[in-house]
Amino acid sequence: MMLSTDKTFPVACSWCLWTLLSLCYGLEFRYHNSAEVEKYLREVTRNYPSFTYRYNIGRSVEGRHLWVLVLGKSPKEHNVGIPEFKYVGNMHGNEVVGRVLLLQLIDYLTKGYHNNPFVTRLLDSTRVHILPSMNPDGFESSSRDCMAGFGRYNSNGVDLNRNFPDIFSGEDEERREFEVLAIMDWMKQERFVLSANLHGGAVVASYPYDNSNRGGELQEGASVSPDNDVFIHLAKTYSYSHTQMHRGNACSDSNFPHGITNGYQWYALPGGMQDYNYVWQQCLEITLELSCCKFPPERELPGFWEANRPALLAYMQQVHLGVKGQVLDADGNPVQNALVEVEGRINLCPFRSGPYGEYYRLLLPGNYTFKVTFPGHEMLIETLTVPYGPENFSALKHNFLLERSVNASTPPTPTKPCSTSGVQPQDSHSAALLATPIITLLPLLLISLLM
Ligand SMILES: *[C@@H]1O[C@H](CO)[C@@H](O)[C@H](O)[C@H]1NC(C)=O
Numbered sequence: 001m002m003l004s005t006d007k008t009f010p011v012a013c014s015w016c017l018w019t020l021l022s023l024c025y026g027l028e029f030r031y032h033n034s035a036e037v038e039k040y041l042r043e044v045t046r047n048y049p050s051f052t053y054r055y056n057i058g059r060s061v062e063g064r065h066l067w068v069l070v071l072g073k074s075p076k077e078h079n080v081g082i083p084e085f086k087y088v089g090n091m092h093g094n095e096v097v098g099r100v101l102l103l104q105l106i107d108y109l110t111k112g113y114h115n116n117p118f119v120t121r122l123l124d125s126t127r128v129h130i131l132p133s134m135n136p137d138g139f140e141s142s143s144r145d146c147m148a149g150f151g152r153y154n155s156n157g158v159d160l161n162r163n164f165p166d167i168f169s170g171e172d173e174e175r176r177e178f179e180v181l182a183i184m185d186w187m188k189q190e191r192f193v194l195s196a197n198l199h200g201g202a203v204v205a206s207y208p209y210d211n212s213n214r215g216g217e218l219q220e221g222a223s224v225s226p227d228n229d230v231f232i233h234l235a236k237t238y239s240y241s242h243t244q245m246h247r248g249n250a251c252s253d254s255n256f257p258h259g260i261t262n263g264y265q266w267y268a269l270p271g272g273m274q275d276y277n278y279v280w281q282q283c284l285e286i287t288l289e290l291s292c293c294k295f296p297p298e299r300e301l302p303g304f305w306e307a308n309r310p311a312l313l314a315y316m317q318q319v320h321l322g323v324k325g326q327v328l329d330a331d332g333n334p335v336q337n338a339l340v341e342v343e344g345r346i347n348l349c350p351f352r353s354g355p356y357g358e359y360y361r362l363l364l365p366g367n368y369t370f371k372v373t374f375p376g377h378e379m380l381i382e383t384l385t386v387p388y389g390p391e392n393f394s395a396l397k398h399n400f401l402l403e404r405s406v407n408a409s410t411p412p413t414p415t416k417p418c419s420t421s422g423v424q425p426q427d428s429h430s431a432a433l434l435a436t437p438i439i440t441l442l443p444l445l446l447i448s449l450l451m
Pocket residue numbers: 366367385
């Protein structure tokens with residue numbers, strides 16, 4: 001009896017001490033390694049079981065779990081009408097500020113729920129998933145300096161932000177890395193509405209597209225998506241809620257108007273995660289570059305938290321832009337896979353209703369005409385006046401009620417596949433197209449070493 005008590009006593013005691021210290025003083029500002037992150041997330045779910053939940057989405061090449069902490073009123077499952085949000089940190093293993101900030105954010109949200117009105121409203125209306133490190137192997141092998149690339153790649157030497165399927169690159173048969181497959185599977189499980197992906201090496205909010213096939217999406221050097229207005233608003237929400245980012249000149253020789261940039265306009269990037277989120281998964285994602293130095297000294301971490309905290313919070317609230325609801329048939333049954341399109345926005349992969357017939361469409365305030373189509377049903381066209389949802393932590397709620405087609409012989413609406421065909425290449429660029437790989441390769445290589 002005594003023996004076993006003796007053995008567990010130091011363990012229990014150090015656990016008490018850790019819990020007590022973190023409850024009183026908050027999470028320490030330093031670089032926690034993968035084992036410490038795992039331990040911290042376990043403590044969080046032990047201390048706050050009613051609104052936090054921990055799960056992993058897979059393993060890295062070296063077998064480290066990719067841990068996610070989810071926070072929300074109902075953390076273990078999706079609820080109709082509650083949007084899913086995510087933050088992903090440390091995709092490049094040596095870009096570490098985001099990883100630290102996401103742990104601090106977890107600390108802040110857990111302490112604020114039922115204490116701080118903003119946090120309470122946020123977590124009552126949103127399910128927030130946080131993956132502090134997408135590339136733990138890279139982190140563990142990083143050198144602690146500002147620019148050297150050690151640790152950027154995963155354990156196979158692959159840049160994870162070049163390894164996603166890319167509609168602009170055509171039929172690529174690229175081998176996907178474990179970490180990338182984990183994200184892709186995760187996005188099949190949870191239908192995320194809004195996301196951000198945290199990097200370092202600059203201070204700017206970058207938004208899709210990152211790539212282009214030099215088609216009609218190119219406008220004055222930017223690769224412009226149909227939801228460009230929403231993306232600019234999202235990026236500015238972050239940069240203007242951040243203490244310095246909106247000035248656009250945080251790092252030497254940088255000049256980003258408003259602290260934002262179109263990804264492609266900055267530098268072309270094939271196989272990136274933000275284009276994948278948006279194009280293939282209908283999740284609006286932006287890329288946040290949060291520090292000039294990729295691996296800054298620990299003493300600077302509290303300053304990064306103060307600069308980014310309001311921006312991290314304001315950005316999450318934007319998940320409530322636009323319209324949300326269900327597509328229902330004449331009997332009130334949810335209709336999955338209906339096309340839910342907004343006039344004037346031809347998305348490369350159309351937005352569709354999900355399980356429970358749910359859809360979310362992030363839009364700025366204004367009037368929008370929706371077109372909802374599903375085989376065997378009349379096409380539904382409705383115009384909605386959309387208010388500014390974040391103010392009330394809720395998008396406009398609207399259900400689309402489909403009617404069965406009166407004409408039984410009406411052929412089913414063809415289901416639209418994903419394609420860039422709506423985006424016609426400009427002029428006759430066939431010669432230029434051949435030359436582009438060579439022209440774009442050099443700057444791309446140079447810049448990819450920097451970011
Ligand atoms: C939207 O429609 C409403 C009602 O038809 C109209 O009063 C309003 O002016 C419109 N708003 C905009 C921005 O077009």
